[in-house]
Amino acid sequence: MSINVAFIGLGAMGYPMAGHLSNAGFNTTVYNRTEATATSWVNEYAKGSLKVTPRLAAIEANVVLLCVGNDDDVRSVVYGEDGVLAGMSAGDILIDHTTTSAELARELFQAANDLGIQFLDAPVSGGQAGAQNGKLTVMLGGNEQTYDAVIPLLNCYSQKHQLMGLSGSGQLTKMVNQICIAGIVQGLSEALHFAGKAGLDPTQVVDVISKGAAQSWQMENRSSTMIKGEFDFGFAVDWMRKDLGIVLDEAKTNGANLPITALVDQFYGQVQANGGRRFDTSSLITLLNK
Amino acid sequence: MSINVAFIGLGAMGYPMAGHLSNAGFNTTVYNRTEATATSWVNEYAKGSLKVTPRLAAIEANVVLLCVGNDDDVRSVVYGEDGVLAGMSAGDILIDHTTTSAELARELFQAANDLGIQFLDAPVSGGQAGAQNGKLTVMLGGNEQTYDAVIPLLNCYSQKHQLMGLSGSGQLTKMVNQICIAGIVQGLSEALHFAGKAGLDPTQVVDVISKGAAQSWQMENRSSTMIKGEFDFGFAVDWMRKDLGIVLDEAKTNGANLPITALVDQFYGQVQANGGRRFDTSSLITLLNK
Amino acid sequence: MSINVAFIGLGAMGYPMAGHLSNAGFNTTVYNRTEATATSWVNEYAKGSLKVTPRLAAIEANVVLLCVGNDDDVRSVVYGEDGVLAGMSAGDILIDHTTTSAELARELFQAANDLGIQFLDAPVSGGQAGAQNGKLTVMLGGNEQTYDAVIPLLNCYSQKHQLMGLSGSGQLTKMVNQICIAGIVQGLSEALHFAGKAGLDPTQVVDVISKGAAQSWQMENRSSTMIKGEFDFGFAVDWMRKDLGIVLDEAKTNGANLPITALVDQFYGQVQANGGRRFDTSSLITLLNK
Amino acid sequence: MSINVAFIGLGAMGYPMAGHLSNAGFNTTVYNRTEATATSWVNEYAKGSLKVTPRLAAIEANVVLLCVGNDDDVRSVVYGEDGVLAGMSAGDILIDHTTTSAELARELFQAANDLGIQFLDAPVSGGQAGAQNGKLTVMLGGNEQTYDAVIPLLNCYSQKHQLMGLSGSGQLTKMVNQICIAGIVQGLSEALHFAGKAGLDPTQVVDVISKGAAQSWQMENRSSTMIKGEFDFGFAVDWMRKDLGIVLDEAKTNGANLPITALVDQFYGQVQANGGRRFDTSSLITLLNK
């Protein structure tokens, strides 16, 4: 293959995603703010190379992929004289895998479009594990033609990807995902907390109820660590609060009513205040068990 | 087989459960408050017979099973001169499949025990469909020996059954189940509501996110009807409120803290006030979508 | 005056209330479960006398007043061979100052009525201070004629009393009072907590905002102790949870929807779990400030 | 007096505030985006004059006062070539009576300071009535010296004003005020809703409980209109949501935990969705009564 790709942001997610692209034979150039990580990546994947600014990473690329932190972080690697747009050319494609606001997605779509560049918002789910084993889900917003063009890339690190609609729709879909999680995790936390207070063996309880109407991915994948009180892994509370902040802002715009989501967002704030910023989202249970 | 069983309460759940027992060859006597239902049952299952009081149904039975409504309903078929205890003998076994308080379970255990009768609290999950196709889950509380003795019966209508601990533990396990559901359904409702407000195709959204961290049995089994606004089936809001009332009472005793559960219970109250007493629990979404 | 009164329950409220009756010249006989308290009372108020059962206290009385703990406590001093009804005669009046369910009020009204005795439910507000300085508010349910007959007694310890409707209406009015308080105290807690986090001087803030739309009795009477973290006084969390439990049960019956009340009730449960059962209701702020 | 003042924003609040300044003898120049309102004002107060840009209004003024809508509205009248800063000189004072974020207050303080201009953030409470009868409360942030200098102006339309601390502290104090209100109004709504469901006369209930622990300004000033279902006046839900949005953003920064505030904010969102954007904040009760 002769497609050149650039990957900006080699964090928990981006590092393995870029690796899958390289392994699949795409010429992969990377940029990471903290250069040491980029050096590690180049050493690990041998064939890639690193650049010292987003712009330099983007220059030779046909497709530039981002996976950084929040809206401001994306803006800082996209715009400006060192940003990726400064290095890209008409006909190139920019994909943002960061979870951001839909507003930013539409803004970037427009900014890219003004330069003849195609843009897709493409937040992912599946966590670090999904990134590592190439089994992410990618929710995309943008034009169908652009989406079709990048399917071979998406296939490298995802088991499912779908175009959800116009620009911003990928981000909106991710928001729906996070709303579901907020309710599930709080419900599961209260349930396991109650089980403990009731003197039941929570592991046995989960075993019995996990095939029926109370079942959830969170129950199957997080209850055992919640029972053990282990939270030092997974999707960080800080990220979750960022995402719920985006959700609640968007809801103000579109008029959606989200009582439980708003409340759970405050509970996550309490987890942060208690020192759990880097804990997995399942740490909501710590507010009850103490 | 020569075991005689009596089944009290031929509602949505009890009717098919008693049917499975009869089909499996147990001599099944039934009682139902509204006699017409018992007559239908006898016609449908041919081999059984009906009696006009719980006591009369219980007289010949080695095992009596109940599946009625709430705590008071159970008391009304258990106690008194026409109640099952008046018809049972030492060595018999009483199983209550009704979802009740753990307190009632312990009370019945004691009342039965005073007569040399064994008691198991045995609430189920799996819904009417699970009862019909014999795939319920049964959560039991009581003595192991008693549990072992009734396994052949439980096998007739359940795919999973487990003894959770002493008397009351079955009911407590069912409570954990309902707590999980409250959070999940409200989260899912807010998510689908948001999806609609965001202009996404909710069916497509569910398709994409239903394999990851937002997945739940409710999402897989209820989102399509929620999207269509169909609630005329399933597990009734009235039952759910009964169950959450039991949960919140128990939490007052055991000291568990259930903020979201208490809030969702109020939301169900609003669904009731809006006329949705017989709607499926997924009807929480109607409070948002209007 | 020649009216004989009996006062059952010399707790934080009843002790001074009975004292005001005695001081006003009513022949006051008292009963208290823990006799030592009754002995103290008799010593303090000289003219009264104590009896060793509610029945004995009631025998000579024209009006019997109760102020004990909860529904069950009331039943235990009213019914049975040692209860007040066993000592009262047709034409006597029974007043219950305990905060109870409206259902109990209606039950007592009926039980009394069957004996030709008049009953008033008469919960109070104003706290221990109000009881001591005779400035309580009394909310009554029952017949107007009965109410008119006891006004001279009510005047001894209250600055305001009002008949709210038929039996139970006094209790229902008290419930409305407690619902208001739940929202106010939680709002005030969040406000003072926020003020602290914002680096403001909370005392100065209260001074500025306490004349306008944010003003409340709670702000004027509790903010200074909340700021200092003092909760060892006032209306106990245990009493508040009892009252909110009554409210939420009644709401289930009358169909009222009380989301915040239900949530704050859970927060009070957390205060209890943290050891604050005897703390003043303003201790909700301890859940935020830690 | 020879002080010249300029007032920018002649809305429900600004119009009468500017009027009081003019009546007190200050040379008052006004600017309003919709010029017709400024014309009315000049006609009504005779002595003032209007200008067609904020800058022009500010040129001759020693003190410029703003009362517009939200953060962006303030920025649009402060910055740019037509903004007030372009017309002001070193030594002048800028007062913002708009309710905004504390962040904006600090930004404006800095921007003004760079030009030798003093800035005070000065949100008010007391509503349109308070503005009309000159009885507002003003909460200020900034330097003491600046505050002292403008006291004669503040006295024209306020009964209370206080410097709360450095720049931003006025806004933070207003946030505390709004948090209190959110809890109080929702509690009061649930209480009056419950009273109705309980068959009580809510007016009588308010009469009885409004002297004790359930009392609030909202109860005294809003319960009668809430009972009548009148909401076409007062402090608009749109403004309240703006303010609660500011509160929740600030809480994310300072780490305050505001569960009820976040939930009530969502309830206000529902009032908006139901068409109540211009309703008074007491319209929360409409979500319960229907």
Ligand SMILES: NC(=O)C1=CN([C@@H]2O[C@H](COP(=O)(O)OP(=O)(O)OC[C@H]3O[C@@H](n4cnc5c(N)ncnc54)[C@H](OP(=O)(O)O)[C@@H]3O)[C@@H](O)[C@H]2O)C=CC1
């Ligand atoms: N439906 C579901 O999906 C599930 C239900 N459950 C639980 O199972 C129990 C039964 O539910 P379900 O079968 O759906 O309910 P139904 O309302 O369909 O049936 C209730 C049965 O109990 C009888 N009954 C009720 N009260 C009395 C009484 N006081 N005296 C005598 N008989 C009485 C009714 O008799 P009659 O015919 O005369 O009315 C009827 O046979 C409940 O506790 C429920 O919470 C648990 C899991 C799932």
Ligand SMILES: NC(=O)C1=CN([C@@H]2O[C@H](COP(=O)(O)OP(=O)(O)OC[C@H]3O[C@@H](n4cnc5c(N)ncnc54)[C@H](OP(=O)(O)O)[C@@H]3O)[C@@H](O)[C@H]2O)C=CC1
């Ligand atoms: N404290 C307050 O600020 C307010 C309280 N109330 C309500 O007033 C009632 C009384 O409160 P308060 O005086 O503070 O409570 P206390 O706990 O101080 O006193 C309770 C009294 O009731 C007696 N009592 C309790 N249970 C029984 C029983 N089963 N049999 C016989 N006597 C019993 C106690 O006797 P013993 O001495 O033996 O324990 C004691 O005299 C409660 O319903 C409360 O909700 C209402 C408004 C304000």
Ligand SMILES: NC(=O)C1=CN([C@@H]2O[C@H](COP(=O)(O)OP(=O)(O)OC[C@H]3O[C@@H](n4cnc5c(N)ncnc54)[C@H](OP(=O)(O)O)[C@@H]3O)[C@@H](O)[C@H]2O)C=CC1
């Ligand atoms: N109303 C109340 O009870 C209270 C209000 N407040 C706060 O005071 C502020 C003003 O409220 P209120 O007077 O009621 O609001 P109104 O909507 O009545 O008036 C807003 C004023 O600001 C002007 N304005 C708004 N946006 C702009 C803009 N972008 N550029 C130029 N002018 C603009 C409007 O001009 P135009 O006439 O052209 O629309 C109008 O003069 C708000 O921050 C509010 O939160 C505080 C306490 C109580």
